[in-house]
Amino acid sequence: MTNKIDIHYCTGCRWLLRSAWMAQELLTTFEGEISELSLHPGTGGIFEVWVNGKRVWSRKQDGGFPEITKLKQLVRDQVAPERSLGHSDSKTGTSE
Amino acid sequence: MTNKIDIHYCTGCRWLLRSAWMAQELLTTFEGEISELSLHPGTGGIFEVWVNGKRVWSRKQDGGFPEITKLKQLVRDQVAPERSLGHSDSKTGTSE
Numbered sequence: 685m686t687n688k689i690d691i692h693y694c695t696g697c698r699w700l701l702r703s704a705w706m707a708q709e710l711l712t713t714f715e716g717e718i719s720e721l722s723l724h725p726g727t728g729g730i731f732e733v734w735v736n737g738k739r740v741w742s743r744k745q746d747g748g749f750p751e752i753t754k755l756k757q758l759v760r761d762q763v764a765p766e767r768s769l770g771h772s773d774s775k776t777g778t779s780e
Numbered sequence: 781m782t783n784k785i786d787i788h789y790c791t792g793c794r795w796l797l798r799s800a801w802m803a804q805e806l807l808t809t810f811e812g813e814i815s816e817l818s819l820h821p822g823t824g825g826i827f828e829v830w831v832n833g834k835r836v837w838s839r840k841q842d843g844g845f846p847e848i849t850k851l852k853q854l855v856r857d858q859v860a861p862e863r864s865l866g867h868s869d870s871k872t873g874t875s876e
Contacts, residue, residue: 708800722818
């Protein structure tokens, strides 16, 4: 379990609260898989989530913020691809 | 502003919530000074706070958890030693 999550958020947009909430959701769901989760204050409307150096969400490219279930699927696909996330789960890309 | 904070907490003790709360307090107070704040899930009753690789709090050595004002003073001393933290502030070591 050496997975690292990075969340970059815009301080000017006051996105610390939602970033910290998402951090806690991820650390709870992936308690055994995540070794480090970092919050990075940023500027310019940034909101990005990275898993092991791979960007899995970008507000500017993906359009807004992920639903938390979607975010967990994206992280799951990187850190524990065989794991089911339960009743709300579906494979990434088939949930829309 | 290239200061990094690391918070290590015991998942078995369910200390994610207080760690995430302290993370948000620090990221709010030191918004311009912190470049990265990492949460590290751990075991065995660990609760430690590190600033730029220097441990400023250890539950086992310091006895329990820091008050949030005390923790901010300890972080301030590393990242912005000239800064006053306001009405509840005092220099580290003179607050007891």
